[in-house]
Amino acid sequence: MITLTTREWTQIRKQMKEEHSWKPSVFMIREVMKRELGFTTRYHRTYTEQRGSEEVVYLDFYDDPSETMFRLKYL
Numbered sequence: 001m002i003t004l005t006t007r008e009w010t011q012i013r014k015q016m017k018e019e020h021s022w023k024p025s026v027f028m029i030r031e032v033m034k035r036e037l038g039f040t041t042r043y044h045r046t047y048t049e050q051r052g053s054e055e056v057v058y059l060d061f062y063d064d065p066s067e068t069m070f071r072l073k074y075l
Contacts, residue, residue: 002059002067002075009041009057012074038066 004012013027016037020026026036034040042058061067 001061002070004057004059006055006057015074034062037070038062039070 017024017027020036023032023036025032027033030040039059039061042060044056044058045053046056047053059070061070
């Protein structure tokens with residue numbers, strides 16, 4: 001699992017959308033995202049005293065090689 005801020009996820013998602021522009025369903029259908037990219041996303045809103053309310057994006061990977069490739073390519 002990788003945790004990203006919405007700003008980080010927006011930048012990475014923009015890059016990924018350009019790479020997968022031939023198949024827009026990759027980001028619209030969870031099963032396609034899981035099959036093609038190896039992960040799915042979860043959005044959560046958290047609250048802290050210092051920052052207030054902020055949205056966090058969790059990327060849930062289904063195997064270690066997919067997570068490793070994602071880290072090498074985008075982080």
